[in-house]
Amino acid sequence: MKKIQSLTAITLCLALGLGACSPKADEEHKTAAEKKIEAAKDEKKKDVKEYQEKLDQISPAAYRDVSGLNLEPGSYISIIGKKSSGEYWEQVEAGAKQAAADINALLGYEGKDRVRVDYSGPSTAGKVDEQVNILDEELARYPTGVGISIIDAQSCEVQFDLAAANGIPIVAFDSASDYQGLMATVSTDNVGTGQMAADKMAEMMGGTGEIVIFAENTKSMSIEERQRGFTEQIGSEHPQISVSGVYYMDSLEQIKRLIVQEDQIGITGEAGSYEGSVVDEAAIAEITDEEALDYILEKHPDVAGCFATDGTTVKKVTDALARAEKADVTVVAYDGMPEEIEALEDGKIDGLVVQNPFGMGYASVVAAARAALNMGNEAYIDTGVTWMEN
DSSP states (O other): HHHHHHHHHHHHHHHHTTTSSHHHHHHHHOOHHHHHHHHHHHHHHHHHTTHHHHTTTTTSSGGGOTOOOOOOOTEEEEEOOOOOHHHHHHHHHHHHHHHHHHHHHHOOOGGSSSEEEEEESSSTOHHHHHHHHHHHHHHHTSSSSEEEEOSSTTSHHHHHHHHHHOOEEEESSSSSSSSSSSSSEEEHHHHHHHHHHHHOOOOOOOOEEEEEEEESSSSSSHHHHHHHHHHHHHHHOOTTTTEEEEGGGGGGHHHHHHHHHHHHHHTTTTTGGGGGGOOOOOHHHSHHHHHHHHHHHHOOOEEEEEEESSSSHHHHHHHHHHHOOTTTTTEEEEOOOHEEEEHHTTOOOEEEEEOOOHHHHHHHHHHHHHHTTTTOOEEEOOOEEEEEEE
16 A cells, blocks of 8 residues: 555646655745744754864853953963873864864954964873973963963972962863862863762672772872762762772872782792882883882772773773773773774773863863953853763
């Protein structure tokens, strides 16, 4: 019966010269009101920015757009990350420069009048002194405002005091410090998302087992907050799960020292004979980070879950798990770089807390501009996350 109906429809179309069945005919029969509605819908689609979804994650909503940011022509905002390049930091830069483009479009600035946003950062991650030197150089240019992702929560205070004395507002993003003069902090809710990661991992592990935490460094406030949120949530909400160790990638020398100590004890044959002896520093220098991570996993033979605080660390962890042939260990981490997404798809990672670096860059410029214009700022701007699992 369906075939007969189709043939009938085709016959009718042919009989009418295909007129009533053609898109052109449909368009001609639309009323003026219908055409007006469709035109309005098309115009609305054009107004939706391709990056709007990233801005929609930002809270409060005032930091999702540049309304009211009437900066003077030629204003300059400096954005300083933890690293000069890399997917994450390139997204921060893209967001910051998009905010500048939106401000210029809003104010009609062109040429020398354009508001300028420049991004910079250390050549490699973790270079505290290099970041401080960059901040010194940027402050010497007397920018309208500065946004900075602070590598070491104990650094930069002298520079921040200098900025305050010269009326240059400082906004922290991604990772802040306890410095009281910061105009705002733009970041992921690191404690809250650490708690979320703990709950997700606990569910994946069936509510029981041993977890080891691997953290990027001992200096970053954001890393400390993630680790703390995760650990406290496991302790308070998941009593059948234990966190049996927290290991920092900038403190692996301590692990390497333990390896050498055990070797020396093994040579003498007496466990207590090491006390007071001299450690072979040359032997410590020969041990690789990979060997240190392998040692950690050997000391935790029953590990059921690994939580990594960042993309760089999780790569080291998944590689170590592969070497140890521990394919059944649940892995949860932060960030959503391409290699992490690939690892998630391959089953090497089970869950990711994906941050919003584009939103951080954008909201940091908005916050710096608001501070420069004495518009006031929220103390904390949440840029949101997306949870992904395989």
